[in-house]
Amino acid sequence: MGGEVKPGRAGLKSWAQRHLNSGFVVGFFLVLFTYLVVSRQFAISAPNAVVTTQAQQRIVDRKVIRTPEGTEGEEKSEQEWQPKVRDEEEPHKDTRGAVPAKELPERDYADGKPFAETWGKVVCNTHGPYSDTCELDGDVRINGTALSVTLVPSIQSERREWKVPPYPRKHMLGIDDVTVTQLGSPPKDAAAPACTVTHDVPAVLFALGGLTGNYWHDFSDVLVPLFAASRRYAGDVVFLVANIQPWWLGKYEAAVRRLSKHDAVDLGRDRAVRCFRHVTVGLQLHKELSIVPEWAPGGRLTMADFTAFLREAYALPRAVAAPVVEKRRKPRVMVIHRAHYRRFVNVQEVARAAEAAGFEAVVTDPRGDGPLDELARAVNSFDALLGVHGAGLTNAVFLPARAVVIQVVPYGKLEPMARTDFGEPVADMGLKYLEYSVAAEESTLLEMLGPDHPVIKDPESVHRSGWDKVAEFYLGKQDVRINVTRFAPTLEQAMQHLRKQRQQ
Ligand SMILES: *[C@@H]1O[C@H](CO)[C@@H](O)[C@H](O)[C@H]1NC(C)=O
Ligand SMILES: *[C@@H]1O[C@H](CO)[C@@H](O)[C@H](O)[C@H]1NC(C)=O
Numbered sequence: 323m324g325g326e327v328k329p330g331r332a333g334l335k336s337w338a339q340r341h342l343n344s345g346f347v348v349g350f351f352l353v354l355f356t357y358l359v360v361s362r363q364f365a366i367s368a369p370n371a372v373v374t375t376q377a378q379q380r381i382v383d384r385k386v387i388r389t390p391e392g393t394e395g396e397e398k399s400e401q402e403w404q405p406k407v408r409d410e411e412e413p414h415k416d417t418r419g420a421v422p423a424k425e426l427p428e429r430d431y432a433d434g435k436p437f438a439e440t441w442g443k444v445v446c447n448t449h450g451p452y453s454d455t456c457e458l459d460g461d462v463r464i465n466g467t468a469l470s471v472t473l474v475p476s477i478q479s480e481r482r483e484w485k486v487p488p489y490p491r492k493h494m495l496g497i498d499d500v501t502v503t504q505l506g507s508p509p510k511d512a513a514a515p516a517c518t519v520t521h522d523v524p525a526v527l528f529a530l531g532g533l534t535g536n537y538w539h540d541f542s543d544v545l546v547p548l549f550a551a552s553r554r555y556a557g558d559v560v561f562l563v564a565n566i567q568p569w570w571l572g573k574y575e576a577a578v579r580r581l582s583k584h585d586a587v588d589l590g591r592d593r594a595v596r597c598f599r600h601v602t603v604g605l606q607l608h609k610e611l612s613i614v615p616e617w618a619p620g621g622r623l624t625m626a627d628f629t630a631f632l633r634e635a636y637a638l639p640r641a642v643a644a645p646v647v648e649k650r651r652k653p654r655v656m657v658i659h660r661a662h663y664r665r666f667v668n669v670q671e672v673a674r675a676a677e678a679a680g681f682e683a684v685v686t687d688p689r690g691d692g693p694l695d696e697l698a699r700a701v702n703s704f705d706a707l708l709g710v711h712g713a714g715l716t717n718a719v720f721l722p723a724r725a726v727v728i729q730v731v732p733y734g735k736l737e738p739m740a741r742t743d744f745g746e747p748v749a750d751m752g753l754k755y756l757e758y759s760v761a762a763e764e765s766t767l768l769e770m771l772g773p774d775h776p777v778i779k780d781p782e783s784v785h786r787s788g789w790d791k792v793a794e795f796y797l798g799k800q801d802v803r804i805n806v807t808r809f810a811p812t813l814e815q816a817m818q819h820l821r822k823q824r825q826q
Contacts, residue, residue, distance in 0.1 A: 442476035453490040455604035466589030481506035488529035490607035517597035524600035529564040537713040547605035554620030557583040580635040611747035625750035636698040643725040655681040658709030667803040675806040679813035726754040726816040733765035734796030735781040766801040
């Protein structure tokens with residue numbers, strides 16, 4: 323009996339319910355992990371041990387709220403499920419040396435050996451900023467319920483073992499490590515488990531759960547790394563999913579199906595021993611919500627390739643913002659109006675300022691908890707996205723190329739984090755990134771706390787005190803009242819960028 327799950331089945335509704343209930347808690351995850359990284363980069367000293375404990379505590383809280391449900395997969399017989407053997411274009415069929423050395427970047431090779439020499443080997447990369455991954459080529463056998471991936475070597479070798487977290491951020495509660503073993507040469511090592519299913523296509527093994535459910539993490543942690551890992555296979559790859567979340571596969575079905583035309587395997591319920599010739603264990607998170615082109619296995623991939631891929635997957639009509647044929651149409655800006663915190667207090671005034679700058683402005687709260695294809699199409703009809711730092715800006719992935727994203731950074735020295743989460747990703751997507759930093763006078767924290775409070779007077783000291791106060795005040799208790807006079811030049815810059823394109 324297999325544990326395959328068709329995306330698009332259960333859980334959309336329950337996901338929405340869970341998401342709405344836990345939105346507040348989940349929201350802080352958007353920033354916590356990058357905050358930790360950014361803190362290190364910018365030497366904002368945070369007592370690490372304490373921060374870690376807090377992080378884990380939040381994860382515990384979140385798990386309680388987001389207990390998976392309805393995770394039953396649809397079962398099919400092995401016979402019915404097995405992918406058809408394809409004779410044409412089977413890069414992993416006749417194995418040794420068949421795949422050129424450039425297919426994997428050098429940094430993926432522990433000892434820098436070219437690909438042909440790695441046949442029958444496990445090559446693990448444990449140096450990534452967030453994640454460990456292993457690539458296995460040769461006779462690979464997978465016992466899903468045991469989360470064990472075993473390589474039977476074709477050459478004389480020593481037994482080696484790695485523990486690989488299948489989610490691209492380490493130390494996630496609820497996500498077990500995968501044990502990757504390179505067996506030693508017999509007779510020292512026992513025989514590997516016998517194959518019950520043999521696949522002619524490669525596999526990518528990864529976990530769901532973790533921080534998914536937050537729209538930004540859905541992309542940064544899973545969709546983008548999964549794209550980087552599997553795009554080279556043009557759909558002919560099997561996804562082996564640990565800690566499976568059917569709602570997630572349902573929500574992102576169009577994208578997942580375009581990366582893999584085969585049904586995903588629910589490893590936790592899979593009683594088969596599946597055999598492959600090439601397996602990637604774990605996902606590489608290169609950088610937040612982006613791709614480092616040289617690190618993509620199988621050749622250069624960029625974030626612009628990812629957004630082009632989404633436009634294909636969701637059949638989005640506009641590839642490029644404000645094309646010349648639409649000269650008489652005003653560029654449209656989507657003003658993201660968050661529901662809870664980090665809201666625009668004067669959202670209508672902001673919208674009017676955008677119209678005064680020449681835009682057609684639409685105020686909306688696109689949180690990504692409705693059908694994604696509708697949201698994607700809606701966002702794609704805009705030329706600019708304007709919002710306060712938050713998950714809604716993730717929608718930039720659906721904008722046409724060369725559109726503009728304006729991130730409003732709340733008060734409190736949040737720029738490094740804001741740039742890591744959205745500024746760099748947006749630029750990597752080939753979009754124009756503009757940033758507007760809110761002054762103390764535009765923050766509701768000023769009237770709430772008064773000018774002498776350290777939160778207003780000395781944001782650095784708040785950062786030094788650790789994540790808790792940063793999250794509580796700057797992210798959790800702050801709304802912004804934009805001074806539209808001060809903001810006008812930013813809107814003007816956005817308009818100029820779009821005009822320039824129109825004249826081309
Ligand atoms: C897979 O591993 C589990 C746990 O170690 C074991 O009980 C099971 O027999 C293994 N399955 C096969 C088919 O070897
Ligand atoms: C708004 O910004 C303008 C330009 O920076 C400034 O002159 C004005 O005093 C600000 N208004 C308020 C109410 O702070």
